[in-house]
Amino acid sequence: MKRKLIAFDIDGTLLNSQKEALASTKKALERLRNNGHLVMVATGRSRFLAQPVLTELNFHNYIVCNGSAAFLDHKQVYKHLLDQEQLTAFVAEMDQLKIDTAFIGMDAMRRHSDFDVARMDEAMRSFGSHVPKQDVNFKNQQEIYQALAYYDDTYEGFFDEKYPALRFVRWHEKCVDVIPENGSKAATIIHLGETLGIDRSDIITFGDGQNDKEMLAAAGVGVAMGNATADVKDVANFVTASNDEDGIFHALKEFALI
Structure with a gap:
């Protein structure tokens, strides 16, 4: 199986409406890692606000501040500061x-x-x-x-x-x-893919909010959660179940990645 880069938003995606990660989501992430895929967070949160989720779900790779910083294996590999x-x-x-x-x-x-x-x-x-x-x-x-x-x-x-x-x-x-001005989750995800030799066609993104639209549109496969707004769903390639209904697990099953 070809290695994929799979990026997840946190709020409304990895976390359900109670701000908790579903058991099915944890299982899906573990299986993705065991299958050799690069699994990462792409969030509007800063690192310190994302840290509890990063720790709980064992993320070593993450994009924070809407793409202004990126970390691989907890080491910062990209930063873009405000003017x-x-x-x-x-x-x-x-x-x-x-x-x-x-x-x-x-x-x-x-x-x-x-x-x-x-x-x-x-x-x-x-x-x-x-x-x-x-x-x-x-x-x-x-x-x-x-x-x-x-x-x-x-x-x-x-x-x-x-x-x-x-x-x-x-x-x-x-x-x-x-x-x-030219910063976004999408731009940083594509940059990391190029750096790691992962084709855009092998990038999958999951999100639900306005700040996820670009990364859904830019990826090889953009997955909108069932709880996403209509305009977010419109730019996605695939709409899964909601963040309360095992949406991440169902989509990855559908793609035969877990």
Whole structure:
């Protein structure tokens, strides 16, 4: 059997609606590894927020911060930091608009402001986290892989042309990720495949959210979970059962990979 690179989103994909990994998912991952495939996470979370899942499910390979960093066997092999000049200008505008921002380093996250803590809390709780501590100097003291801007679709597309070095990817109705302009899970997955000599046709991706659309479309086979939104399913090659209904296990069985 030809070796595959198989990448999984975390929230809504590897984890069910109770934020737990199904027994069937754990079994599927073990069988994939035993069959010689490269199994990895591709998440919008930073490494420290992903760590509990990485540890529980025995992942040694992972893409974090929506593609801004990648690790193989726990060693960092890729990083793409945010443009500091444009990030500083963007944050100044957010402050003027009274929109909260937060910054993500590899192992820590801090918020810059506290205009609407309830809005931040709603977004962070959606994946089992909490509002980060405030530190207005954090951005200038750490390598920043990703930022968060807590605004709804009122500002959708509003900042794209103004900050061409930044890219805005919605993951919650009240929050967007801010990542490097040409950064994405998809780009980093394809880059790793090329580095490892794995053809794009042998890359399989699983996801459910807006920040998964590109990696589903770019892979040889993109699998949308049954709980994905309609537009995510539209770009996928295959739609499986939901994250509560053994979707990962069923798809991999269908592909005869486990």
